């Protein structure tokens with residue numbers, strides 16, 4: 377595939393430094409964030425030579441182009457299919473079926489519909505508050521797992537089964553990409569059992585009572601399995617980063633700061649750091665023609681750290697969200713019709729966990745700053761050591 381220049385005077389798309397034989401593939405596996413940053417320094421749209429050529433952009437006009445037109449920018453064949461955890465359900469559904477599917481699913485994951493879950497989620501977190509010294513990544517992973525169990529199954533699916541299903545998502549690449557037929561079968565069976573007799577008020581009950589009438593029970597079970605996987609490490613890693621930052625400053629632990637802290641955490645550490653589509657037809661952007669069948673990438677990570685869009689982009693400043701952010705520049709949950717199905721659930725889980733943690737006592741950082749590792753999500757690496765000291769009244 378060659379990027380055809382529509383005007384002979386425009387230069388070829390820039391690329392970061394590449395190995396002569398393997399192109400960018402090796403560095404994509406080892407240091408994808410550095411590679412993206414180098415690409416972004418070379419131009420607002422650049423090319424990567426992965427196992428196939430990819431065109432990457434990060435400015436708002438690019439995000440708008442790629443995320444608004446689901447007919448041209450398709451999900452099937454993109455990076456999501458590389459992991460069995462996301463290769464199914466609505467994630468792999470394309471236009472025109474996608475819109476109908478989302479119309480069925482959206483009302484059950486809307487903020488208002490999920491409000492009934494808040495007391496049950498709060499009770500689950502209250503049960504699991506950390507004491508003394510703890511690793512915020514471990515805590516976040518177990519508390520998010522528990523909240524997902526509550527939200528979907530009223531806490532009735534065995535925690536060991538969910539821990540085993542999610543286990544590979546906690547491990548570095550390539551673990552999240554390997555087939556796990558036994559874990560998937562067991563989890564699918566557990567969801568089938570829950571769907572056969574769903575607890576009223578759970579997301580499973582809402583989906584089984586509605587979408588399975590049109591899509592069938594098996595499709596709904598698959599949808600739930602994909603949603604659990606899509607919601608686990610994304611939310612857990614976001615929570616762990618947020619805990620690290622709020623432990624640095626008491627002012628960020630004020631109840632009024634929970635929302636801005638979540639927004640700022642999702643800006644600096646957008647779990648979905650890279651998103652992908654395949655072009656169904658040729659597209660022109662800034663004088664370049666991107667041929668049909670091209671892998672096209674958008675990157676919330678680059679958009680959220682772009683110095684042209686943000687003041688002091690690397691600083692953690694929740695207060696910045698008091699001002700309006702430029703449209704299509706802040707996309708932690710993507711945007712357009714494919715906006716994250718679980719956005720409201722993720723926010724409710726994050727709010728619930730952070731509010732309980734902040735109310736529970738003082739926090740301080742108790743180790744070196746974790747480093748950023750990009751796998752399926754942006755994961756804190758090296759431990760997130762925190763000390764919690766209970767307040768005495």
Ligand code: HEM
Pocket residue numbers: 466467468478485602603604606607608610611614646647648650651652707708709710713714715716717718719721722
């Ligand atoms: C902080 C937590 C989360 C973040 C940052 C996040 C981020 C994202 C992003 C960026 C996308 C778009 C991917 C793309 O198409 O390019 C997405 C899609 C999706 N997310 Fe989330 N997500 C989170 C939590 C959740 C939760 C809790 C669920 C569970 C319901 C969930 C379920 C999904 C599903 C099913 C899709 C596919 C939507 C579609 O293709 O129409 N996510 N998420």
